[in-house]
Amino acid sequence: MKRIFPALALALAGALSAQAAPQRDAAQLDALAGDPYWIALGHYETGKLGGWRSYVDDDDFFLAEGGDSNPRAELAATLDALYAPAELGDRHPQCVYPARTRWLREQLRLDDLPSPDCAEFDAWFKDIAPHSTVLVFPAAYLNSPSSMFGHTLLRIDQADIDENNTALLSYALNFGAFIEGMDNSILYAWKGLMGGYPGLFALVPYREKLAEYRSLENRDLWEYRLNLTPEETGRMVEHVWELKQIRFDYYFFDENCSYRLLELLEIARPGVELTDDFPITAIPTDTVRAVENAGLVERIDYRPSRERELLARSEPLDRAEKEQVLRIADDPTALADAAFTALPRDRQALVQDSAFRLGRYRAVGEARDAVAAQRSYALLQAINRNPPPPLEVGRPGQPEDGHQSRTWQLGIGSRDDRAFAEYGLRMAYHDLNDNAYGFPLGAQIEILQLKLRQYEGNHWQLQRLDFANIRSLTPRNTLLKPWSWQVGGGLERVLGEDGDERLVSHLSGGAGGSWQLGGDLLGFALGTLRIEHNEDFAAFIAPAAGFNTGLLWRNGLGNLSLEARGDYFHNGEVRRALSLNQQWELARNLGLRLSAQREFSQMAAPVNEVSLELKWYHY
Known part of the structure; x- marks a missing residue:
């Protein structure tokens, strides 16, 4: 209207x-x-x-x-x-x-x-029948720029939600960017940062959002049931009617989905103050934490993604059994093969259930296919004849219990024979060595990181300014083979012709694979590309191809990473580095990191650097 x-x-x-x-x-x-x-x-x-x-x-x-x-x-x-x-x-x-x-x-x-x-x-309000409210947090999903920090929405439940398990009949209240046409990921990120999209509220059936986040993007869902009364929930829904088709400015980091929903909760319960804590950024995990700290959370429920359910079901299987899962998912007639029928019935149950889940996982986002439907039906018949035990999925750490998003850094170190102090600030929000509790394995999202270095003699210099540094190291396995990737850009110091450091601007990226080498050990290998503007180079822009490989080990002290990387420039310059980082987790929001690095360049002698850095995670 x-x-x-x-x-x-x-x-x-x-x-x-x-x-x-x-x-x-x-x-x-x-x-x-x-x-x-x-x-x-x-x-x-x-x-x-x-x-x-x-x-x-x-x-x-x-x-x-x-x-x-x-x-x-x-x-x-x-x-x-x-x-x-x-x-x-x-x-x-x-x-x-x-x-x-x-x-x-x-x-x-x-x-x-x-x-x-x-x-x-009246008809709209009666159809929604608001009685209670649930804050829903779909966990971070690095492969989508709009979802790499996670997302929040509200679920509006009817009165019989618990008695009749009618969550799928509820409505999801969502605020998001309104995008006309198809923008690529880079354009989306830029326009999202600069307020290039209008933001709109939408009230849609919850089952649609559930399918989108759990299936299309394979994201875990956390549901925080709020202690809002029916009157408070109704008051909030009334205001949503006032906002139908009303446009807001939308900014990726502050005036976003999470911030707008906090405003609605302030309308639902007069006197609660939630938005005051977010003058600069409003990252979803921080806003969930604010809602919990305000005493609004009554209960927390967890819904694992289809991917996590598949991995949990197939975890007890050995490699040969997982190979059978692949064959049966492609062709259910393999259920009659001698290799499968020779298995004990309990192992058969696990294999065929895993095959069914793998088929559903593959079908996500695809048009309905009659052949795939026949395969699923055949597997369902086999599962009905020999059902597996109930699926138990381990509950990961709650996202809001992880470290806070902004990081202040204070370090001391030595670069060859020159001592220095280093001061840093990272606006958001996690790297591979940070405390991993509540964060996806192998995920790194760093936005706007500044480091200033002070050498002896009060010589100050800008050491680096990262606009973005994102890495997704998702392990490959027998059933699933995701690509690992990384992308970054900004200003950083590199070895120069005269043995000094040059501040260069760069854009880099890479892709490859990661593998789980043990329960807490991850290995990765990526091919990389880089373009760089360097005053020592004749060309304004110099391209390079290279590699980035290493290990990430979650140990009793914290996280350790060992990396080797190299860049081979078109102009003949070769730059390589070895680095070791170990972080000690002193507290949830306090870490101490030891770093050692050796750099090699065609232009200068090798340089060694050692530093000790205190990291304080504080919003």
Whole structure:
């Protein structure tokens, strides 16, 4: 329903001789306009130069001229509009703004308001039947730029959710970027950072979101049941109606899905303060932690992804049995092979169930195929004849219990015979050596990392500025063979012609494989490409091909990484490095990292560097 305020509705109201709104005391209106709840309903924030501005970037949301920056004028216009003739029906301001109407009626005891028939809103609200609220966190998924930090949405449940297990009939309340057309990943990331997309709220069946996150993207889901009352949940849903098709600015790091949902929770429960803690960034895990710290979480449920369920079911199988899983998933007639029928019945049950799950995993995102459906049916028949034991999936560490997202760094070290101190800040949010509790295995997402170095003699230099440094080292196995990859870009120091260091700009990436060599040992090998601007090179841009290989070991102290990398430039320059890093986990948000590195270059003698760095993870 396109809004018709302020011009058309007020014109109609005048034509129909609307009941005049009673005059209100100016001091009373001033107090109401500054009330935190009215500020929340208008999504106002304090402007950078004083005054107010609304996060809403849509004139259709406001009734007053300049209402996006004047809560007092918007309040007065809303009060006048509530007395419009009841004949306006669904177009009546009370029908368009039910949350505003409820609050103003309660605050001012408005018992003389017209009573319009809000048929559209009433039918919508009855269909949703809001009773309780669940905050849903789909875990991080590195292969999608929009999902690499995770995501949050709200599930609105009906009253019989627990008795009848009707979660699939619930609605999911989501805020996200509205994208017209197909943007590639790089353009998406850039426009997301710069506010190039509008953001919209959407209320869709939860089963659709569940299928999208658990199946299409193979992401674990964490569900945080909130202790909101039915009245509080209803109050929030009323405000969602006010936001239908209303556009916000959308920014990837702050005004994003998580931040907007915190605003809704502040409307549901007046007095709770959630958004104040996020003036710069609002990373989903931090916002989940804020909701939990505010005492809003009643219960936490975990839904593993299809991929995790497949790996859990196939974990007891040996290599030969997993090979049978592959054959049976491709051709269920292999269930009659002698190699399979020779297995004990309990092993047969595990193999055929794993084959069925592998087939479902492969079919995700594909068009329905009659042959695949026949294979699934044949496997289901075999499973029915010989059912496996109930599947038990180990529950990983909760995402909000991991370290916080921003990292302050203080280090000392020596580069050959020169001592230095180093000071750093990383805006977000995890590398391979950080405390891995609550984070995906082999995942690294670093955004905006700055390091300044101070050598003896008070010589300062910019050591590095990483705009992004992302690595996904997902182990390959018999059943699943994902690619590992990395991408990064920014400014860094490299060896120069005169033995000094040069600050160069670069963009690099690579792809390859990772393998689980033991329970806590991961090996990886990637081929890499790099382009670099270096003042020592004749060409403005120099390309290079290379490698990056190493080990990642989760040990009793923390995480250890051993890496070798090399870049072979088109102009003949060869640059290689060996590095060792061991982090001690002093506390969840405090780590001590020892690093040693030896660098080689055609332009200079080898250089050794050793450093000890204290890392404080603090939002």
